[in-house]
Amino acid sequence: MVDVTVEHDDARTGADGAGGYLITADGVDKVFSTRAGDVHAVRDVSLSVRHGETLGLVGESGSGKSTMARLMMGLMPPTSGTITFDGVDLSAVHGREMRRLRARMQMVFQNPYGSLLPHYSVSANVAEPLRLHKRGDKESRRKRAIELLTMVGVNPRFADHYPRQFSGGQQQRVAIARALALEPKLLMCDEPTSSLDVSIQAQVLALLDELRTSLGLTLVFISHNLAVVERFADRVAVMCLGQVVEIAPTEVLFDSPRHPYTQQLLAAVLPVTKDPLPAPATPWQPRAEVLPLREVAPGHFVREA
């Protein structure tokens, strides 16, 4: 295999020709200013997600995954770099145009209850984005909400119940139904199953899997549960200290991780059945400076360590 150094702005992870990407981050940085000084949350991140693809985003806690998600959703501006959604530079759109774009990207959070309106029935919760975007009238919105609830497996008999009357798994289904109300292209999932039981988690994953096929959704899937990411993502990006340190097709990443942080991460997984328990991994000391990303095999990018 020939090592090819690429300029970072070309390192869009296995380019498959122009026009294949729904969302692209190019050389993105984000700095937060706090009382305690500046926090450089995201450094020089370039990522692209193809239409219909599921990109897994894993890595160190505090490495900037949720910040990346908020940046890609246009919920805050990057300090530098650009985010392009469906060919449109997010920094160039405002007002109505921005609202129109936002409707096409929706987010699913870790804590379903916190993301639902407690004083609205679940059907009103699902219809709320339609109301905000002035779609249809009250009756048609309710009808659509009920269709959506049915689609995610919530019995429409419970359409007038309040979120707290549902279990966590059911609440997450409601949150997914609401996220789908405006027929988005992109679903940004930030730890969508980590507050759920293993049994319910399996059910929610099956639902997301079915929806991405039937609706042709593009997914960004942030999770600390590597077993879930291994099953669910087409490609995986690994973040550490605000940087993407490795991107590869899922099987490649799990079978032959190249970056020391990725290796360390995979070595820290605690097995349920396999023996013996892994030995403590030798800690890799991350470095703050931004080193170049290289393509070590087609579609497999690794940052120098």
Add this chain to the structure above:
Amino acid sequence: MSPSLEVEGLRTEFGLRDRVLRVVDDVSFTVEPGQALAIVGESGSGKSVAMRSVMRLLPKTGRIAGGQARLGGTDLLALSERQMRKVRGRDIGMVFQNAMEALNPTLTLERQLTEHLKWHGICDHAEAKRRAVETLGDVGIPEPEKRIRTYPFQLSGGMRQRAMIAMAMVTQPSVLIADEPTTAVDVTVQRQLLDLLAELKARGTGIIMITHDLGVARYFCDDAMVMYAGRVVEHGPIRRLLSRPAHPYTTGLFESTLEVGARQRALLPIPGSPPDLAYRPTGCAFHPRCGRAEERCGREEQPLLPWPGHGEVDLLHAGAGPERNAERREVACWKAVEHG
């Protein structure tokens, strides 16, 4: 050496408008100094309420209807709220499931950690500050002297969880109750936190860990207790429980767990969902979801009985007689008791 925590026959009820809901029913367990107990079970099975009962932190509608929780010679359930306030945080630490619940959003980490130490009269301000920075560093918050001046919302989800663990550890309690303490962090940080908790354990703290992650339970805990619909359905040494689950529910949890490197393995989720306690199924509460259920399961309550360990191969204690191991396992399923 720290005292052990002995919980016996714990019952907790919630008063609803028109009826009383028993959500923890006859739960007993012991945590020895330096030992760790895992509590597993789907949400709603009563894990958090059981622990909040021991901490005496139930919401107003909740009531402890029976049982004891002895720490050393003291029954915590009989203490006044004033006495309990001294025990809480000092003798028993708690890491809550929801980080935002334990951390005050309007105070910096510094205020919260130092006030906590000063309130229990553990040390003066200067020492409290030093210990607080040290503990934040221990739980892996980068640049702790700087980050201690920030507010909870300025931290990532995993950092908040770590700050909360720091807060529970800073007093070196006799018993630490940790409710899903590592769900929001990556596996390397998870490992660091578990190793840190293991140090606390080695110094004699008894730990109760509520977790969905059987890998974490296996790595960290000595014993496991499986709860379903408010009751204990299986109890025993964790390694043995995982190498051969006795209760069909434990088997179900085990089979619905995903594991890295097992892309091919079929997922076998437990069908259905946990019961609404207001409509607790008769007999064995698990019977509507159990693949092994028979007619009598819906009729007869299932007490927790010693499990004879039918044909159980004990890889870890080969040589130790099966009787010794059998003594330590209990299961609430007649079929498991009779046939394995």
